Every structure is written in C-alpha cells, then in structure tokens.
Amino acid sequence: MGTGEGKGMDRRGFLKLAGLGALGAAALPAGWSLVKPGEALAALGGTVAGGVVAGRRWAMVVDLRKECPAGCRDCIAACNTTHNVPTFSDEAEPKRHEIKWIWQAHFYSAFTGIEQTHGREDLEKREVTVLCNHCENPPCVRVCPTKATYRRPDGIVMMDFHRCIGCRFCMAGCPYGSRSFNWRDPAAGLPAKMTNPEYPRRMRGVVEKCTFCSERLDAGKQPACVEVCKEKLLIFGDVANPASPVRELLKEHYTIRRKPNLGTDPQVYYIV
Amino acid sequence: MIYDKGKIFLGLAIFLALVASPFWYNPVFGTGKTAPPEVKLPAKEKGDCVLPKAEMRSSHMQVIYDWRETVVRGGGRSVVLPDHREMKMSLSNTCLGCHDNKKEFCDACHGYLAVKPFCWDCHFNPKEQV
Amino acid sequence: MLEKALSGSTRYRAWIGGLLLVILVGITFYIRQFNEGLGITGMSRDVTWGFYIAQFTFLVGVAASAVMLVIPYYLHHYKAFGKITILGEFLAIGAVTMCLLFIIADLGQPMRAMNVILNPTPGSILFWDMIVLNGYLFLNLLIGWTTLTAEKKGIPAPKWIKPFIYLSVPWAVSIHTVTAFLYAGLPGRGFWLTAVLAPRFLTSAFAAGPALLILLAMLVRKLSKFDPGREQIQTLAKIVAYALPLNLFLLGCEIFTVFYSNIPDHKLHFQYLYFGLHGHNALVPWMWASVVLGIVAAVLLVNPGTRHNEKILAWACGMCFTATWIDKGLGMISGGFVPNPLEEITEYWPTLPEALIALGIWAIGALIVTVLYKVAITVREQEAA
Numbered sequence: 086m087g088t089g090e091g092k093g094m095d096r097r098g099f100l101k102l103a104g105l106g107a108l109g110a111a112a113l114p115a116g117w118s119l120v121k122p123g124e125a126l127a128a129l130g131g132t133v134a135g136g137v138v139a140g141r142r143w144a145m146v147v148d149l150r151k152e153c154p155a156g157c158r159d160c161i162a163a164c165n166t167t168h169n170v171p172t173f174s175d176e177a178e179p180k181r182h183e184i185k186w187i188w189q190a191h192f193y194s195a196f197t198g199i200e201q202t203h204g205r206e207d208l209e210k211r212e213v214t215v216l217c218n219h220c221e222n223p224p225c226v227r228v229c230p231t232k233a234t235y236r237r238p239d240g241i242v243m244m245d246f247h248r249c250i251g252c253r254f255c256m257a258g259c260p261y262g263s264r265s266f267n268w269r270d271p272a273a274g275l276p277a278k279m280t281n282p283e284y285p286r287r288m289r290g291v292v293e294k295c296t297f298c299s300e301r302l303d304a305g306k307q308p309a310c311v312e313v314c315k316e317k318l319l320i321f322g323d324v325a326n327p328a329s330p331v332r333e334l335l336k337e338h339y340t341i342r343r344k345p346n347l348g349t350d351p352q353v354y355y356i357v
Numbered sequence: 358m359i360y361d362k363g364k365i366f367l368g369l370a371i372f373l374a375l376v377a378s379p380f381w382y383n384p385v386f387g388t389g390k391t392a393p394p395e396v397k398l399p400a401k402e403k404g405d406c407v408l409p410k411a412e413m414r415s416s417h418m419q420v421i422y423d424w425r426e427t428v429v430r431g432g433g434r435s436v437v438l439p440d441h442r443e444m445k446m447s448l449s450n451t452c453l454g455c456h457d458n459k460k461e462f463c464d465a466c467h468g469y470l471a472v473k474p475f476c477w478d479c480h481f482n483p484k485e486q487v
Numbered sequence: 488m489l490e491k492a493l494s495g496s497t498r499y500r501a502w503i504g505g506l507l508l509v510i511l512v513g514i515t516f517y518i519r520q521f522n523e524g525l526g527i528t529g530m531s532r533d534v535t536w537g538f539y540i541a542q543f544t545f546l547v548g549v550a551a552s553a554v555m556l557v558i559p560y561y562l563h564h565y566k567a568f569g570k571i572t573i574l575g576e577f578l579a580i581g582a583v584t585m586c587l588l589f590i591i592a593d594l595g596q597p598m599r600a601m602n603v604i605l606n607p608t609p610g611s612i613l614f615w616d617m618i619v620l621n622g623y624l625f626l627n628l629l630i631g632w633t634t635l636t637a638e639k640k641g642i643p644a645p646k647w648i649k650p651f652i653y654l655s656v657p658w659a660v661s662i663h664t665v666t667a668f669l670y671a672g673l674p675g676r677g678f679w680l681t682a683v684l685a686p687r688f689l690t691s692a693f694a695a696g697p698a699l700l701i702l703l704a705m706l707v708r709k710l711s712k713f714d715p716g717r718e719q720i721q722t723l724a725k726i727v728a729y730a731l732p733l734n735l736f737l738l739g740c741e742i743f744t745v746f747y748s749n750i751p752d753h754k755l756h757f758q759y760l761y762f763g764l765h766g767h768n769a770l771v772p773w774m775w776a777s778v779v780l781g782i783v784a785a786v787l788l789v790n791p792g793t794r795h796n797e798k799i800l801a802w803a804c805g806m807c808f809t810a811t812w813i814d815k816g817l818g819m820i821s822g823g824f825v826p827n828p829l830e831e832i833t834e835y836w837p838t839l840p841e842a843l844i845a846l847g848i849w850a851i852g853a854l855i856v857t858v859l860y861k862v863a864i865t866v867r868e869q870e871a872a
Contacts, residue, residue: 122426125419126436129407133433134443180833181531194829198751215829224674230613231602237431245429246479250602251525251595254613256535260675262828266535266595268526285449288478289524290595303434344828347674 135303141239142325143297144352145311146334147214148318153189160214160310160319161187167298167309169286171274184265184274186295187216187310195343196355214319216310217242217263217295218343218351225255225264234292240352241297249291256292260347264294297321324352394469397461406455407444421448421476449480488632488639491865492858498710499861506854513847516840517592525595528841533833534824538816538845539593543586545695545815546852547666548688550582550623552696554659555726561652567722570867571715573638574707575700576631577859583624583662585852592844612668619662626655631859639866663688670823678756678823681744683737688815690734695811697723697730698804705801707860713867717797724800728788731807735781738814755830756822767832770821773813781810 094102126133164170164187173182192211193200219242225234226242233249236242256264270289279286284300287293298308306312311321322331331354334340340354359365406413407420424446427433435445445451456462459481467474520527530537556575559565591597608614630651637644667685674680701723704715745753758764760774787793787803794800826832837845 123423125416126423126427128412128416129420129436129438131436131438133427133436133446135434137431178531180533182526183532185532190829194831197828197830228611228613228673230608230611230617231599231606232608233602235430243429243431247425247429248599248602248606249596250599251597252590252593252613253535253595254611254669257670257676257823258673260673260828262533265532267524268530269524283450285479288475289526292595300434344675349674 137237137239137303139238140325141323142352143219143240143302144322144324144331144354145216145297145308146320146331146340146354146356148320148356149213150356151316151318153212153214153318154316157315158189159313159315161185161189163309163313164295166280167301168284168296169271169275169279169281170293171271171286173269173274175273182268184267184271184293186265186293187214189213190215196341197344213355215261215263215343216353217259217297218261218349218353219295219297221350221352222348224258224260224347224349228254228258230254237299241299241302242294243296243299244291244293246287246291246293251290251292253292260344260349261351264292266292394465396465397458399455399457399462403455404442407438418474421452424448448476453481488636488862488866489858492861495861503854503857506850506857509850510847510854513844513850516843517847519840520592520844521597525593527838529836529838531833531835533827533831534821534835536593536820536824537835538820538837538841539589541816541820542845542848543589543593544666544688544819545812546582546586546589547620547663548692548811548815549696549699550579550586551659551663551689551692552700553579553627554656555693555697555723556700557652557656557659559722561649562656565722567716567718571700571704571719573631573635573863574703574715574860575696576627576634577863578696578700578703578856579627579659580624580631580859581852581856583620583627584855585848586620587624588848588851589845592848612665612672616662616665616669619658619665623655623658623662626651626658630655635863635866638870641870660689663692670819675828676823677750677752679819680753681741683741687734687737687741690730690737691811691815692730694727694730694734695808697726698807698811701727701804702801702808703856703860705797707864711864711868712871713864720797720800721795724788724794724804727804727807728785728794731781731785731788731811734811735778735785738778751830755826759825759832760818760822764826765832767825767834769834769836770818774818777810777813777818780806781814784810 165172168186170184170186172184173179176182189212192208192213195213195215219240221240223234223236223242226232226236229235230252231248231250233245234242234255235245251266253266256266267287267289271286275286298306298310301308307321308319311319320330320334322329324331324335326332334356335354338356340356342351342354345351408416413420424436425448428446433446435443437443453459459477466472516527528537528539553572553575556568556572560568560572591600594600603614603617630648633648634644664685667688670676670679671681671684701720704720704723708714742757745757748754755764759767760770762768763771784803784806787799788807793803821835825834
C-alpha cells in the first residue's frame with residue numbers, strides 16, 4: 086500500500102485498497118447463490134420422465150420418384166403453423182429476412198455439382214423439398230461457441246433459443262443453407278393469435294431451423310410435414326432400427342444425399 | 358485539511374440523495390402505495406401448483422429455469438411429483454395453462470418490482486400483450 | 488499519466504470533439520439496432536456476416552502488426568525501434584478494442600455474450616478467438632503502460648515485463664491465425680476453405696498495420712514535437728515492402744488453384760468478386776481497385792527511390808492500407824457468402840445505419856489511439872525537454 090510523502094495513504098494506495106475490497110465483496114458466496122442448476126428441480130422431489138430414448142437415430146427419406154403436386158405447399162404450411170414461423174409480407178426484398186425451416190429448391194440447387202449438359206433437361210425445372218439434414222457430423226454444432234445448437238443422443242440437431250447469442254457462426258458453418266436468423270421481431274410476421282399456442286415463438290436475434298419436430302416425436306407423433314403429406318412422399322423413422330420403414334426403403338432403393346463429400350453424413354435421404 | 362469543503366459536502370449530499378432515490382421517490386412524488394400487489398390466482402378447480410405458494414413465490418424462477426434446461430436439452434419432458442401427479446414441464450402449457458391471465462398474475466408483481474424477464478418475448482400469445 | 492490527455496491545443500480538442508460526435512451518432516443508431524434487431528443492416532438470410540465482422544477481421548490484422556515492432560526491438564535488439572514500440576502497442580490496444588466492439592455490435596443477443604464463458608466450448612474457434620483477443624488486449628495494456636511509466640520515471644522497465652513482451656510475439660500471430668481459422672474450417676464455404684487463408688491474413692496484416700503506423704508516425708511528427716525518426720519509418724516501410732508483394736503473391740496462388748482446377752465450388756466466388764455472376768457485380772470495381780492499388784503500392788514500396796521519398800511513401804502506404812481494407816473489409820465476407828450453398832445469389836451492401844454504427848466504432852478506436860498517443864507523446868516531449 087503506497088504511502089505518500091505525508092501521513093496516511095496516497096491516491097494510488099486508496100484505489101488499490103478499494104479495488105481489492107470490491108473484488109473481495111464480489112467473491113462472497115452470497116452474491117453467487119442465485120441459481121444453482123438442478124436444485125429447484127430436485128426440490129420438487131419428483132422423477133423426470135419422457136426423456137430421449139437411447140439407441141434411436143431419427144432420419145428422413147424423401148421420395149423423389151414422384152413429383153409433388155403442382156403448387157402443393159402442405160408440408161411447408163404445416164411446419165410454419167406448428168412452429169409459429171413468421172412470414173413477412175411488408176418488405177421490399179421479401180427474401181432478405183425470410184425464415185424457412187423446410188422449403189422447395191431447384192434440383193440443381195439442392196444437389197450442387199451434379200449438373201449434366203445432356204440427357205436430363207427435365208431436372209432443370211424440378212423442385213425438391215429441402216430442410217435441415219440433421220447430420221451425424223454437423224459443422225454447425227462444431228462451431229457454436231455456447232452449445233446453443235447441439236446433437237441430441239437420438240441424432241436430432243437441436244436449437245436452444247434461450248442460449249443462442251445470435252453470432253450466426255452456425256449459419257456460416259452449415260453447408261446446406263438450412264438455418265434462418267431472426268433479423269427482426271417475428272411478431273411482425275405472425276397473426277395476432279398465434280397459430281400454435283402450445284409452442285412458443287422466437288425473439289429477434291436468435292437462429293432457428295428445423296428440429297425434426299422433437300416435441301412431437303417425444304409425444305410419439307410424426308413430424309408435422311410427414312404427417313400432412315397427402316402423397317406420402319416424406320417418410321420418417323428410426324434408421325438405427327433394422328425393422329423401421331426408413332431402413333427398408335434404404336435397403337430397397339438407391340438414395341442420394343446433399344453434398345455427401347463434405348463429411349457431414351446427412352440423415353435426409355432422397356430416393357431418385 | 359479539506360480543500361473546497363463546501364463544494365465537497367454539497368456534492369456528497371446530492372450524490373447520497375440520488376443513490377437513495379429508490380426509497381424516497383415514491384412516497385414523495387408517486388402514489389405512496391408501498392403495499393405488495395394483489396395477484397389474481399386461478400380458480401380452485403384447476404388444482405394445486407407445482408410447489409406450495411410460499412416456495413413458488415420465492416423460487417419459481419429456479420423451477421422454470423430447471424424445467425427449461427431439462428426439456429430443451431433433452432433430459433425429459435414431464436415430471437412425476439411425489440403425490441403421483443404427472444406434470445408436463447412447460448411454461449407455455451402447464452404454468453400458463455392455469456395462470457392464464459398474465460396481466461393480473463405475472464405482471465402484477467413483475468411490474469411492481471420492475472422485473473422484465475425475457476420469457477415473454479416468446480412464451481405467450483401476443484393477443485394478450487400488455 | 489492519463490491526465491496528459493486532458494490538456495492540449497485547440498486542434499486537439501476539436502479533433503476529440505469531432506470524434507465524440509461521430510461516436511454519439513453511432514451509439515444512437517446502435518440503440519435502434521438493439522431495439523429493432525439486426526434487420527436494419529444489409530445482411531440477409533444468405534449473407535449472414537457483413538460489414539461488422541469484416542471490420543473485425545481487418546482490425547485483428549492491424550492489431551497483430553504491433554509485433555512487427557516488438558520482434559526487431561526485443562528479439563534482435565534493433566535499438567532504433569526503441570522509441571516507437573509504444574506507438575505500435577497503443578495502436579494494437581485501439582484496434583483490438585474495436586474488434587471486440589464490432590463483435591458485440593454484430594451479436595443478435597449481446598446481453599447473452601457471457602454464455603460463451605459460462606458454456607465453454609473448446610471445439611469452437613469463436614471460443615478461442617474470445618480468449619486470444621482479450622488476452623492480447625490485456626498484454627498490450629500491461630506492456631504499454633508499464634514501459635511508458637518506467638520511461639516517464641526515467642528508469643529501465645521492470646524485469647518482470649520481459650516474459651510478457653516475449654509472450655506477445657506468438658500471441659500476436661495467434662490472434663490472426665485463430666481469426667483465419669474461424670473461416671478456414673467451414674466445409675460449406677469454398678471461398679474460405681483454403682490452407683492459404685491464414686498466411687494471407689498474416690501477410691495482409693503485416694502490410695496494413697505497419698503502413699498505418701507509418702502514416703501515424705508521420706502525423707505525430709507533424710503535429711507534435713516528438714519525431715519518431717526517419718530511419719524508423721524507413722525500416723517499417725521495408726517491412727511493408729516485403730509483406731505486400733507476399734500478400735499479392737498468395738492471392739495469385741489462390742487464383743491459380745481456383746481457376747486452373749475449375750472446381751465450381753471455389754471458382755464461383757472468385758468469379759462473383761472479380762467478374763460478376765449472372766449480372767450481379769456490385770463488388771467488381773472495388774476488387775479490381777484493390778488489386779491495382781496493391782500492385783502500384785507494392786512497386787512504389789519495393790523500389791528504393793520511391794520508398795526513400797517520404798511524400799511518395801505516404802501515398803504508397805495509403806494505397807496499401809486501402810487495398811488491404813477493400814480485400815478484407817469488403818471482399819472477403821461477401822465472397823464467402825455469394826453465391827450461397829445452393830448456388831443462389833443474394834448480394835450484400837451495408838445500409839446507412841450499419842455504416843454509421845461501424846463509423847462510430849472506428850471513432851471509438853481513433854479516440855483510444857488519440858488519447859494514448861497523446862499520453863505517450865507528452866511523456867516523450869517532457870523527456871526531451
């Protein structure tokens with residue numbers, strides 16, 4: 086502690102003492118006892134049920150042998166309704182702030198790099214359904230600095246909207262463009278009465294994407310898009326179970342996946 | 358020897374007055390009402406809450422937080438309480454299912470205490486926006 | 488010593504006042520962005536990083552360049568740099584602070600920034616970037632302040648500062664390498680997925696940073712009684728003269744690999760930047776300006792005749808700084824995101840609010856550098872007196 090030329094402490098010494106004192110006060114346990122994770126749940130004295138079932142591996146098969154009926158957007162509408170995905174109609178450039186979890190893309194946009202000059206001109210106009218591939222080896226999870234996006238044991242790449250800091254590193258990391266960011270308050274794109282009051286919406290500043298309807302899966306239902314497709318072009322199931330319909334389809338038919346050479350091991354398979 | 362004694366003590370007095378303003382502002386300029394707000398509880402038929410009233414009042418934040426971490430991060434969706442009731446761990450559905458009037462229940466205390474939890478950014482029907 | 492920044496000439500006060508005004512404008516627009524969301528910027532679902540992250544990437548390079556003064560002086564005992572290492576360290580402080588501010592400005596939920604520390608994820612490069620940037624800021628603050636205080640008292644710097652100074656050398660290299668690794672490991676972004684990205688970042692850093700330092704040194708000489716020295720400026724110019732052509736060479740290497748291999752994943756981005764793609768060509772004039780300015784500056788710097796002429800040198804440094812800024816601060820981000828992973832094109836250009844917020848942050852950096860330089864120069868002037 087510095088003592089100046091006179092008696093007592095000089096300015097420097099006082100500042101050192103005050104700083105140390107503040108640090109000491111901050112280190113007291115009283116300041117940090119606010120939330121101890123798990124404590125409140127334990128205090129309820131109950132048992133938690135309905136967790137993720139071990140050993141499962143959810144995957145989807147998209148049947149491209151049949152074309153979607155002209156103008157049909159049932160799967161997209163079901164997804165948007167079930168999860169309160171906003172649609173902004175007041176923008177000069179509607180695509181800029183668009184939020185889409187599942188959508189239709191051109192064949193050669195979904196499967197880049199396989200264009201051929203001759204023989205399949207029909208594919209130039211073909212549209213395919215694309216969504217998050219819930220990769221086995223997801224680059225988005227690798228780069229997330231807070232684990233706000235993470236892989237569940239059953240393979241679903243999840244989003245924790247509460248933890249997301251909106252850095253958008255995951256969006257840069259995704260090789261499929263599957264993720265959307267809330268550039269503005271989604272309330273502007275939602276009706277006054279939410280389409281699905283049982284599922285929350287998101288706030289501005291967080292990233293969102295398809296979650297394979299994890300809340301519906303945990304309740305034993307199929308994803309909304311799969312359930313609503315009249316032509317049954319979307320098939321969903323547990324690919325780790327040899328008896329499941331998706332495994333049967335994969336055995337019977339040749340399938341392609343989007344950008345398989347990148348090592349992401351996507352779990353959305355397309356029957357061609 | 359204190360230089361500028363007058364200015365120093367005047368400045369100190371103003372500083373203390375500003376720092377203590379949360380305590381004297383309301384009685385002097387406001388309504389003066391310092392009683393805690395009345396919250397409107399849901400109808401008795403809806404049943405008991407997760408925990409008794411006093412515990413919920415002091416630690417509902419921790420309960421909601423633990424529920425959130427458990428549900429979102431894949432640990433489970435419902436909790437079976439010691440009295441064998443099964444409750445879905447959901448703010449939107451379970452909590453707000455019974456406490457469905459946000460303005461008269463949640464906001465009554467939060468407004469009084471100037472607490473702004475960001476839960477409401479996502480977890481309520483905008484139709485009932487305050 | 489900070490009190491030395493509180494007094495100065497009318498010109499000094501006017502400069503500070505102007506900076507504070509720009510900062511105020513930036514803060515006003517940031518408040519709007521905080522309330523309304525990042526939608527007021529020009530970013531979109533396809534181009535998810537823009538001006539803010541580009542400035543951050545560029546400024547990390549400028550910050551790292553302080554090492555170009557530290558290495559000759561502390562490792563090779565090049566005595567001439569003794570009087571200007573402080574200028575490099577203080578510039579680094581301003582630059583790293585701007586980096587951190589740009590990152591915060593770019594976050595969708597900045598109030599949750601602590602989540603990066605509360606949920607450490609060593610597999611994420613952003614986690615390491617946070618560590619190295621804050622560490623570098625701390626190092627430069629400690630080293631700069633301690634050495635300047637020792638100088639003010641007329642005594643040699645304390646021995647315990649030496650390990651920190653030696654640490655700052657690999658740490659400076661690390662901040663830019665880690666920042667390059669943010670981009671260079673993303674499998675879906677062919678423009679960035681190149682091993683040469685980190686070396687390119689380093690060479691452009693060691694060109695842009697010393698170029699800026701030269702300009703600042705000339706400014707200091709003009710505006711104060713402290714002369715950084717002709718020899719020091721010439722040595723710095725030699726460093727830029729090596730770094731800039733290397734940077735252009737590495738760009739050439741990239742162009743060769745991309746165009747000779749003809750792989751669309753990588754080629755499309757370069758085509759967009761330098762030739763335009765499907766009618767979208769907003770960045771083409773800028774990228775060519777960057778190349779031309781870079782080559783002209785390189786020639787002027789390598790040729791001793793023009794390098795020794797301080798007037799021409801100033802112009803060359805300005806051109807070098809501008810060329811590297813366009814390359815990193817405009818081209819690099821857009822190039823990575825256009826076209827998107829589905830080979831669709833959404834162009835990006837910053838909006839006015841975005842530009843004003845960025846300008847406000849640049850003004851904060853300029854304010855920090857001004858204040859710190861004022862302190863350092865006043866100490867030097869008083870020493871000389």
